[in-house]
Each structure stands twice: as C-alpha cells, then as structure tokens.
Amino acid sequence: MLRDALTVLTKDLRIERRSKVTTTQIAPFGVMVLVLFAFGLDELVVRGPGESSANTVSAAAISAGLFWLATLFAALLAVQRSSALEQADGGRDGLRLSGMDPAGIFLGKSAAVFLQLAVLEVLLAIGVVLLFDATLRNPLLLAATTVPATIVLATTGTIYATLTGGQRSRDTLVPLLEFPLVAPILLAASQATRAALDDRSIDGWPWVRLLVVAALAFTALGVLLFDAVLEDL
Amino acid sequence: MNSQIAARVCAVLGAVVLGVVVVLGLFVTGPDVVQGEYVRMIYLHPATAWTAYSGIGVAAFASIAWLRTRKMSWDHLAGAGIEISAVFTFLALVTGSIWGRPTWNSWWQWDPRITSTTLLFFLSIGALTVRRLDGTVEQRARRSAVVVLLAAVNVPIVHFSVDWWRSLHQGRTLARVDRTISGLQLSTMLLSIVGFTLVFSALLILRARTNRWEDEAAQGGLGEAVSMRRSEATGGPAASPHPGTV
Amino acid sequence: MAGLENMVHSSPPVAVAAENRRLNAAGNGSLAPVPVIDFQRVVVLLGRFPALAGLDLQVSQGEIVVIRGANGAGKTTLLKAVSGLVTVAEGSAAVLGVDLRRDRRTVRRSVGLLGHQGFLYDDLTVSENIAFAVRAGGGDSARIGPAMERVGLVGRLRDLRVGACSAGQRRRTSLASMIARNPALWLLDEPHAGLDPDARDLLDTLVREAAAGGTTVLVASHDEARAEALATRVVTVGGGHVTDDRAVTHAP
Numbered sequence: 001m002l003r004d005a006l007t008v009l010t011k012d013l014r015i016e017r018r019s020k021v022t023t024t025q026i027a028p029f030g031v032m033v034l035v036l037f038a039f040g041l042d043e044l045v046v047r048g049p050g051e052s053s054a055n056t057v058s059a060a061a062i063s064a065g066l067f068w069l070a071t072l073f074a075a076l077l078a079v080q081r082s083s084a085l086e087q088a089d090g091g092r093d094g095l096r097l098s099g100m101d102p103a104g105i106f107l108g109k110s111a112a113v114f115l116q117l118a119v120l121e122v123l124l125a126i127g128v129v130l131l132f133d134a135t136l137r138n139p140l141l142l143a144a145t146t147v148p149a150t151i152v153l154a155t156t157g158t159i160y161a162t163l164t165g166g167q168r169s170r171d172t173l174v175p176l177l178e179f180p181l182v183a184p185i186l187l188a189a190s191q192a193t194r195a196a197l198d199d200r201s202i203d204g205w206p207w208v209r210l211l212v213v214a215a216l217a218f219t220a221l222g223v224l225l226f227d228a229v230l231e232d233l
Numbered sequence: 234m235n236s237q238i239a240a241r242v243c244a245v246l247g248a249v250v251l252g253v254v255v256v257l258g259l260f261v262t263g264p265d266v267v268q269g270e271y272v273r274m275i276y277l278h279p280a281t282a283w284t285a286y287s288g289i290g291v292a293a294f295a296s297i298a299w300l301r302t303r304k305m306s307w308d309h310l311a312g313a314g315i316e317i318s319a320v321f322t323f324l325a326l327v328t329g330s331i332w333g334r335p336t337w338n339s340w341w342q343w344d345p346r347i348t349s350t351t352l353l354f355f356l357s358i359g360a361l362t363v364r365r366l367d368g369t370v371e372q373r374a375r376r377s378a379v380v381v382l383l384a385a386v387n388v389p390i391v392h393f394s395v396d397w398w399r400s401l402h403q404g405r406t407l408a409r410v411d412r413t414i415s416g417l418q419l420s421t422m423l424l425s426i427v428g429f430t431l432v433f434s435a436l437l438i439l440r441a442r443t444n445r446w447e448d449e450a451a452q453g454g455l456g457e458a459v460s461m462r463r464s465e466a467t468g469g470p471a472a473s474p475h476p477g478t479v
Numbered sequence: 480m481a482g483l484e485n486m487v488h489s490s491p492p493v494a495v496a497a498e499n500r501r502l503n504a505a506g507n508g509s510l511a512p513v514p515v516i517d518f519q520r521v522v523v524l525l526g527r528f529p530a531l532a533g534l535d536l537q538v539s540q541g542e543i544v545v546i547r548g549a550n551g552a553g554k555t556t557l558l559k560a561v562s563g564l565v566t567v568a569e570g571s572a573a574v575l576g577v578d579l580r581r582d583r584r585t586v587r588r589s590v591g592l593l594g595h596q597g598f599l600y601d602d603l604t605v606s607e608n609i610a611f612a613v614r615a616g617g618g619d620s621a622r623i624g625p626a627m628e629r630v631g632l633v634g635r636l637r638d639l640r641v642g643a644c645s646a647g648q649r650r651r652t653s654l655a656s657m658i659a660r661n662p663a664l665w666l667l668d669e670p671h672a673g674l675d676p677d678a679r680d681l682l683d684t685l686v687r688e689a690a691a692g693g694t695t696v697l698v699a700s701h702d703e704a705r706a707e708a709l710a711t712r713v714v715t716v717g718g719g720h721v722t723d724d725r726a727v728t729h730a731p
Contacts, residue, residue: 007614011600018602018640090596093564097598098615099588156383163376167366176362177380180355181387184394191398206397214390221386228300228375232564369526371566451527459522459719462532466552466717 001107001223004100008108012082013115021081022116030074030120031127037066038131060198063132064190067124072153072186074120076175078113079157083165092165096230106158106226110219114154121146134197141196141204148208148215149189155218156181163229185214240438247431254428257421274332275422280429281325282350286388287433288318289353292360293385296378305448306441308374311381312364313440317433319357325350345395352391356384370448513576515540515664515695516561521570523560530556532719533570538697538712540663543690545706546699548716554699555594557716558666561697562592575663588617591657594668597649598656601642605632605652608641612656619661626659631681646673658685665689665696671705683709 016022041062086092095105125142128134136142160177164170188207195204222229258276292314299307329347330340341347360380364373516538523531531553538544546554559565561574563583572579574586599608609623627637630651641649650673657665665686671679679702686696686709700706707713707727715723 004615007611011603011611014607015600015602085600088601089599090594091598091600093596094598094612095615096564097562097587097590097592098612099584099617100615159379159383163379164363164366169366173362176355177359180352180359181383183352184387184391187398188394207394210390210394210397217386217390218383221383225300225379225382229379231375232372367526369524455522455527455529458527459529459532462529462719464718466720466722 001101001104004104005107005111007100008095008105009111012085012109012112015085016112016116022078022119026074026077026081026116027120027123029077030070031123033070033073034066034124034127035131037069038063060134060194063128063134064193064197067121067128067193068149068186068189070124071117071121071150072179072182075113075117075150075153075157076178078116079154079161080171080174082109082113082158083161083170086162087165092162092230092232096232102227102230103223105230106155106222107219109162110151110154110158110222113158114150117150117154118146121150128197136196137198138196138204141208142193144208145189145192145196145204145211148211149185151215152185152211152218153182155215155222159222159226159229162226166232185211188214236438236442240435240442243431243435243438247428247435250424250428250431254421254425257417257424274328275418276425278325278328278332279422280425281321281328282346283426284429284433285318285321285325285350285353287430288314288316288321288437289357289381289385289388290314291437292318292381296381296385299374300378303371305370305374306445308370308377309441309444309448310437311374311377312444313437315357315360315364315377315381316440317436319354319361321433322350322354322357326354345392345398348395349388349391352395353384353388356387360384370452512539514538514573515542515575516697517571517573518561519571521560521572522568523556523565524568525556525565529568529719531560534716534720536714536721536724538695540695541690541693542712543686543696543698543710544712544714545710546697546714546716547701547703547706548699552716553719554716555668556719558592558594558668558697558699561664562590562666563587564592589662590664590666591660591662592666592668593650593653593657593670594666597653599641599649599652602640604638604640605644605648606637608652609656609659613659616656616660616662618659620659622659622661623655626655629658629685630655631678647675647678650674651678654682654685658689661694663694665694667696667698667700669699669701671700671702679705 086095125136129136157174157178160174161170164173164177167173188210192204192207192211195207254276258273292311295307295311295314298304299311326347329350333342333344333347334340360377363380364377366373366376368376514537516536518534518536521531521534521536522529534553534557536557546557548554556565560567560572560579563574563579563586566583567579575589577586579586598612600611603611606623606627609627610620612618613620613623627633632648632651632655636648639648641652644652650670654670667686670682674682683705686698690696690711698706698709708729710727712724712726714721
C-alpha cells in the first residue's frame with residue numbers, strides 16, 4: 001500500500017513540477033482571496049496585538065478565520081485539479097487497471113494535495129503577518145494546527161473529487177459536499193490559529209486534539225472506502 | 234407483507250401516541266413561567282431532532298451493510314434514512330427557530346444545537362444529491378454509502394466542536410429548560426419522542442419499500458432488453474446501435 | 480533486432496493462476512488446461528442498457544483472436560469486461576482462472592489494455608509515463624529500455640512531453656508500457672487506427688512474437704484484411720453476443 005502511495009505521490013508531484021499549476025495559479029488565488037478580504041474588511045480590524053471591542057475585531061480573530069477560508073477555497077481547486085489529472089485520457093481507468101492498492105492511491109493523491117496546500121499556507125501565514133500586523137506568538141501551535149486540519153481538507157477533498165469524477169456537475173457538487181463536512185474543522189482550526197497568533201483568551205490545544213482525531217478518522221475512512229470510491233462500474 | 238404490516242402497526246401506534254401527546258401538550262400541561270406558551274415546543278423540537286439523527290444513524294448502518302453484502306435492500310434502507318433525516322432536520326430547524334424566538338428576540342441564533350443541526354441538514358442534502366446522479370443502481374449505492382459514512386463520522390466531530398465553541402462565548406442556548414421540567418411535562422416530552430420514533434419507523438419501512446419498487450420498475454424488462462439487444466445482430470427492431478463506445 | 484526480441488519475450492508472461500490445472504467436469508482430478516478467457520452467458524450493463532447480452536466465449540492460451548463487428552456491437556465492452564474494468568451483471572466470467580464476479584482487481588495486473596484511451600499523462604515525458612506504468616503495474620524496470628527500442632521510441636523522443644506527441648507516438652508509448660509490463664493477456668482495441676502502415680506492420684509483428692511467447696491476444700479491429708492475416712481465430716460480435724466464431728489457418 002505504501003509503495004503504491006509513493007508511486008502515485010511522486011507522479012503527481014512530478015506533474016506539478018512540470019506544469020506548475022499550484023505555484024502559478026492556486027497559490028496566487030489563495031493569497032488573492034486573503035488580500036481581497038483584508039481590503040474589504042479593513043475598517044473593522046484593529047491592527048497589531050489587541051483585543052476585540054464593540055465595533056472592531058482584533059487582527060488575530062479575523063486573520064485566523066480568513067487564513068482558513070482562503071485555504072479552503074484553494075483546497076477545492078487543488079483537489080479538483082488532482083482529480084482532473086486522472087480524467088484526461090482515462091487516467092482513472094489506468095490507475096484501476098494497474099492493480100495498485102486503492103488505499104495507496106488515496107494516500108498518494110491526498111499527500112500530493114497536502115503538500116501543495118502546505119506551500120500555500122506558508123504564503124498565507126506570511127500574508128497574514130504582513131497585512132494584519134499580526135504577531136506569531138506560538139509557531140508550534142500554528143504548525144500543530146495546520147497539519148491535521150490540512151490533512152482533513154486533503155483527504156476529504158480527494159474522496160469527494162474522485163467520487164464525483166465523471167460527473168458534469170462536479171464543480172458545484174464537491175463544494176456542496178465539502179463545506180458542511182469541514183465546517184467544524186475550520187472552526188476548530190480558526191480558534192487554534194487565533195490562539196497561536198495573538199489571542200491569549202483562547203487555549204488552542206484542545207482544538208488541536210479535536211483536529212488530530214478528525215484527521216485520523218477521515219484518513220482511516222478514506223483508506224477503507226477508497227476501493228469503493230474508485231470503482232466506476 | 235411482513236414489512237407492510239409492521240409499517241401499519243407502527244403508523245397506527247404512532248398516531249395514537251401522538252394524539253395523546255397533542256392532548257396533553259396543548260390542553261393538559263400548563264404554560265411555563267418564563268417561556269409562556271412557547272414551552273410547548275418541547276413536545277415537538279427534541280423529538281424531531283432525535284428522529285433526524287436516527288435517520289442518519291440508520292443510513293450509516295445500512296451503508297456499511299451494503300458495502301459488506303452488496304444486497305440492494307440495504308441501499309433502499311439507506312436512501313430512506315437519508316431522506317427522512319433531511320426532512321426531520323429541516324423540521325427540527327423550524328421548530329427550534331420558533332422555540333427560540335421569544336428567548337432570543339430573533340429568529341436565529343448560532344446556538345450549538347441549531348448549528349450542528351444546520352450542518353447535518355446540508356450533509357443530508359449533499360447525500361441526496363449524490364444519490365440522484367446518473368448511473369446504475371450499484372453506482373448510486375456506492376456513492377451514497379461513501380458520502381453517508383463520511384457524514385456520519387462527522388456528526389460527533391460537529392457536536393463536540395460546536396459545543397466547545399459556544400461554551401466559550403456565552404451564547405443564549407435553547408434548552409436549559411430540559412433540566413427544569415419534570416412530572417407531566419417530562420412524561421409528555423418522552424412520549425412525543427416515542428411517538429415520533431414510531432412514525433419514523435413507519436416512514437422508514439414505507440420509503441425503503443418504495444425505493445425497492447422504483448428500482449424493480451426500472452430494472453424490469455431486463456430480459457426483454459437483452460433480447461432486443463441480441464436481435465440487433467440480425468437487424469431486428471432495435472437495429473440502430475447504441476451510441477457511444479461499445 | 481533479434482536479440483531485443485529475445486529479451487523482450489523470453490521471460491514468461493505474468494499470470495495469476497498459480498496452478499494451471501483444474502478438475503474436469505467429472506470431478507475426478509484429471510487435468511484440463513484452464514482457458515485464459517471463459518465467458519458464459521455474460522451480461523454487462525451500461526446504465527440499464529445491456530451492452531453484452533448473453534455472450535459466450537472461450538479463449539485458450541497463445542491464441543490470437545480478432546473480434547470484429549459493427550460499431551456499437553459490444554467489442555469495446557467485451558474487452559473492458561475481460562480486463563475487469565466493468566462489472567459482469569449476469570452469467571459466469573473467468574479470466575486466467577479468476578472469477579471476475581468475485582475479484583476483478585487480481586485480474587487487472589495480468590492484463591494489458593490498449594484502447595481508445597492511452598492512460599497517459601500529458602505533462603510527463605514518454606519515458607516517465609512508461610516508467611510509471613511499470614512501477615504501478617508491478618513490472619520489471621529493466622524491460623523498459625528494450626521495450627522502447629522495440630517500438631521505435633528512441634533518442635530525443637523519449638524525453639518529449641506526451642502532450643506534445645502525435646497520436647501515433649502516444650499509441651507507441653502505451654504499447655511500450657504494455658510490452659514492458661509483459662502481461663499474460665493483451666487486449667487491443669482498434670490498435671491499428673491512427674498508425675501509418677509501417678507502424679501497423681510493427682504492431683502485427685509484436686503481436687505474433689508475444690503469442691509465440693505464450694501471451695494470449697485479443698484484438699478488436701475494423702481492418703478486415705490485416706486482422707485476418709494476423710489471427711488464429713476470428714470472432715464476430717453483434718447485438719452484444721457472439722454470432723460467428725471460426726478458426727483461421729495461414730499458409731506457412
């Protein structure tokens with residue numbers, strides 16, 4: 001299973017390196033979302049370290065939420081792209097025909113998406129610090145938050161994108177399925193990120209525990225179910 | 234025929250129980266000091282939420298069973314569970330909103346229950362949409378099973394995260410009332426849950442049967458279709474070949 | 480060239496069935512060779528449409544079977560069913576001794592499908608695509624080089640992005656992948672289409688070599704004359720079932 005995962009992962013990464021879609025399209029998109037929101041919400045935000053008050057929101061509060069919102073949108077793109085690679089020239093059938101372990105295919109493709117999102121998140125973190133004057137109080141907490149949360153995005157997105165692979169409606173279907181599923185994850189991640197940035201009123205670590213559980217649960221589910229997901233007929 | 238009888242029994246019993254609940258709820262029990270007549274919602278709302286979650290639970294169980302056995306009757310049950318869950322989730326949201334109105338002074342508040350239930354609603358809708366995609370019945374069952382299981386796993390995650398979130402910000406929660414009711418009010422509420430569960434069972438059975446009939450109606454005539462197909466070779470009635478790569 | 484041929488086809492094809500024997504109908508343990516393909520009354524549904532409607536077909540090892548038939552008759556579906564890509568709804572279907580209705584995945588590794596789709600990734604080069612196919616399909620990477628040579632993918636061509644390749648080059652890439660993987664059963668769907676006459680000749684030669692080495696080959700083709708010359712047996716498919724099945728003898 002792991003060997004197959006590695007095979008698929010290296011294939012996807014090699015394609016990415018060749019086509020540079022993440023770096024030239026998805027990452028800029030994610031950063032753009034962040035910038036647009038920052039621009040639109042400018043009046044509300046108190047710059048630098050500080051607490052929320054009646055009419056304003058602290059930088060930590062808003063930037064954490066926006067960070068994850070931007071990541072979510074980018075994740076949808078990344079996952080669709082990953083699935084689209086297999087739609088061309090019957091790649092999906094090719095994967096099935098190879099006899100590779102579907103769980104391995106799942107892990108490989110999810111890992112590729114995860115790495116792409118990780119790159120984006122580094123950029124977003126920089127963006128958040130720059131745009132909102134946020135200070136990164138607890139980088140360890142931030143890392144501990146982003147890893148499991150991104151795993152959830154990558155795994156569930158891969159499952160849904162592959163499941164709806166051949167359908168015409170899949171561009172709208174994947175968000176419909178993904179949003180309610182990851183909403184609690186984004187909530188948890190935002191809270192923990194807020195704590196990591198500036199907000200001393202929140203303890204981030206319980207949220208991290210929840211995220212880790214979710215990441216394990218969805219990865220396990222993907223490993224168990226991907227055989228059924230990949231089968232076409 | 235067994236299932237039909239079971240469905241009828243459940244429906245009748247359910248109707249009787251709910252009838253009792255209506256009488257008790259509207260006429261016998263008294264209004265609440267704080268909430269006035271609105272407290273009567275307690276005989277509706279928790280039961281609808283309970284039914285909604287049961288629907289997902291049944292669907293999840295049936296989905297696992299289908300994945301194991303590949304028997305279509307499990308898929309019919311799963312489909313019924315999802316549908317009922319969607320409907321009752323919606324009802325739960327409506328009743329919850331009505332109930333919360335006087336306490337909140339608004340039609341909507343993101344209290345933990347409402348938030349969790351809203352997410353469940355969208356998860357159900359997503360599953361229903363997936364079930365309606367083009368394809369064979371096996372494809373439908375397969376896709377549905379995956380989506381339902383992901384949703385089911387998500388339910389506890391949603392529950393915990395939203396509860397935590399709201400406990401941090403003293404939001405106005407809906408059902409503090411639960412702790413303080415007793416006696417007749419408590420019994421009536423429990424009775425409503427029983428009644429709704431009976432109705433839920435009846436609906437479940439009926440819907441599963443209808444699903445099966447729908448499939449049979451569609452599949453029926455396979456023998457005929459096979460003969461027509463074979464006659465293509467000799468230029469028979471279906472002489473024009475099926476379009477697409479065959 | 481001769482040396483390359485030997486290297487490409489000298490190792491026995493990968494087969495799944497560990498034993499090559501089975502009990503005959505009487506159950507008394509006498510040996511009969513297991514057919515590579517054993518389809519009986521097979522029905523395959525696409526949606527609700529019976530693409531294969533009660534199809535019977537037995538193919539033994541080493542045969543070169545050409546499948547002919549009108550468009551829409553079921554040729555492609557038959558190949559997909561044999562490869563384990565689509566489910567068999569009714570009937571009994573076994574490939575290389577494995578029951579398709581129980582376990583399709585085991586069959587897939589031992590089968591090579593060359594069809595309308597090439598299973599190629601546009602962003603990867605020719606050699607990267609073949610390497611991936613071999614790695615994924617569990618083949619021997621030492622066979623990749625000789626396979627590419629055999630098929631005429633030489634020099635700079637190997638490092639060309641498949642997206643920039645011509646249809647013929649793409650087809651040859653897929654072919655090289657299959658040769659490198661060396662499955663026990665080849666399924667070719669209209670392999671001559673889009674190839675120039677030289678390439679078609681090369682394909683025929685490769686098929687004959689493979690069959691001589693123990694590989695079984697099924698070819699769905701419209702090219703009547705070429706198919707006839709190549710085959711040991713011609714099967715006609717119409718209306719989702721077999722309407723004609725005859726052996727072909729070639730003058731030595």
